[in-house]
Amino acid sequence: MEQDPENKITCLIHDDVMYFTKAVAKDLNIPNIMLRTTSVTNFLARTALLRLHSKGHIPFPDSQSLSPLPDFDPLRLKDLPTNNFDSLEKYSELVVNAHNVKTASAIVWNTTDCLEQSSLAQIQQQCPVPIFSIGPLHKIEAAASSSLLEEDTSCIGWLDKQSNNAVIYVSLGSVASISEKELAEMAWGLANSKQPFLWVIRPGSVNGSDWIELLPQGFIEAIGERGRIVKWAPQREVLSHRAIGGFWSHCGWNSTLESLSEGIPMICLPSFGDQKVHSRYVGQVWKVGLHLDNEVERGEIERAVRKLMVDADGEVMRVRAKNLKEKIEVSLRKGGSSYKFLNKLVELIMSL
Template sequence: MNQRNNHRLVLFPLPFQGHINPMLQLGQILHARGFSITILHTNFNAPDPSSHPHFVFRSIVSDLDRSEVPISDIPGLISLLNTRCASPFEEHLREMMLLPGGDAVPITCVISDSLFSFTCGVAERLKVRALTLRTGGATSLHVYTILPVLKEKGYFSIDVLSGSRSEEAVKEFPPLLVRDIPGFDLQKPEMTLQLFDNMVKVIKSSPGVIFNTFEELEHPALTSVREVLPVPDFVIGPFPKCCVTSSSSSLLAEDRSCISWLDKQPLKSVIYVSFGSVAVVSEAEILEIALGLADSEQPFLWVVRPRSVRDPEWLQKSPSHFLEALERRGKMVKWAPQMEVLAHPAVGAFWTHNGWNSTLESISEGVPMLCMPCFADQGVNARYVSDVWRVGLHLNGGLERENIARAIKRLLVEREGEEIRERALVLKEKANASVRLGGSSYQALDALISHILSFE
């Protein structure tokens, strides 16, 4: 332990909630094993240092104006961040290496988000080793590695993008449907494909990649990825199960009143609804969601993030039917302490966009999912939740209130939901076992630490 205290790790997260969370959790895991942690971050979506007083935080100026690219244009934002952050990242890393006693101990290793395409090259020039963190799952990474093949097969042609073939099966990657392919329905498919291609190249050329998943969940995908990307890999998740502390890394203020509200609800009765930190829904969609929740006749906790609905006055325009349901058996908050909510005994299901963090957190707590993917890897995650791991239902019928209410009842009331919950609890126990002494993730963490110490 004393030896490791003389080793500093510099962690550089992509500045989005779904990427900051796992990077800071990884920092907690490695700090608990004795490493000194410095978080190098952009001034765009900067994390709160007060939530992690045991870390050193250093900000780089990325000169990113929010008006340049809309927050909904994720490929554009990532591309711009890669352009704007390369020089300041190198300057700060060089300064940290040269400044005597600047951060108390020398830099042993940089760990950066795999969507940053420049960090490994910068670190190599400065003679520092740089590992990559894959914040998504191994299955979606496997899909990314075959996107050039899927493009060659015509899956990114105009008729696919227009939706006419979206329900077709992807025979090269069962059980995916065409609409599950990452990036196929985005406005900038070429830019998205380039970002994914760059990420695969970054991982392939790195001295190691860290995964926030566990071997028992994604073993077939991990096996395939290892064949295509033969670099040292460290499968040490689920990160929340490995963290000694539960410090929040939320960019939004969490409304903890939902916990006391959950305390008053019956066991496994509540549908928790949250579509993540980026997704935006239309007025028509929010109406169907609201009426579907009302018609389900189940208690609901609904996270409606600021600016997640295009019409800011949608609630005032909501039908009385929904407002009555909200008053009698629902609660709405702007943001929630999600891991605490999912662990609460009153929560019986999670209606999710299937971002990887949310998906893995739900699996880790044995909570069945209602899947409504929006973009990127979410379609892959949702399809595996419903069709492979069978711990959730896909909202295949679309956002109609009848379909929503029916799906919620299937999960919370009917025998089908009990069977799904039983499978979810089996996966939860496998997740718990993976991080215990001798488990697959525990052993991988030991291997990661040895790998980092070998850099000296």
């Protein structure tokens, strides 16, 4: 492969899952830098998953699901970042390739010291190349929306009419799906909470339905103007709105970072992969949210929403979330950890 002398590529930055691009860098005889867009804690949890699998402890019986993950407090076996889409063998192969840093010049991580100081310290001891934790990346440069779905910006006008910190924002991400029964339980849990809500129901995310035609009879009439349902929302703009007081999320890393960056406490309903790790950390380490541990049930949902949005416990979480937001902002300002690492990364690239 030959390069155009006038547009010569001097460095390749690639997602760690796109590990095959390392062969391109080798062919071009240029350095490669690995970009990891999930959390450091999830990376360590994936390593623990591989170790347990190699010893024959994975899969584990349901009776052990609440057992602590050895040397990884507060994670339990059920919190391991397993994948619903591939066999464990194929997933393990992907993880092994993604973890291979032998040819990398450095690793860029979308995280920050104030969120993952302990995990970062652990990974820095294990890793043979420099690590640059420069996140949250979405706060470094306000980019145009990268959403693959059309955002319904009309929900912002609806939020403008709501009181401060009054609205629970509900979005379970761009991949996960739910059953008709779970849809009904979520609907009545939200309705019975008596709290205003903005609910993203992605087209095709309800099994057997195109959009909201399977919502239970009487639900729309019951909520009136108190609820707003959209197909997709401009999430960063929503989370930064003064009316949002909580986020019911699947806890993907981007959503988790976006919520923490705006000081918004969370209700966590993870589905697979890293979501389970982040959900546990939201509730047990950062202590800025609640985890829906059991089957989706309207009574539990109603209690969780009211606890987060109305009760004193929720206010304590909101204060902690605001404190985390301030720490994240400090890390991004001149002299902060993410600011320093970003400048060091630029210096490294310029020196290559």
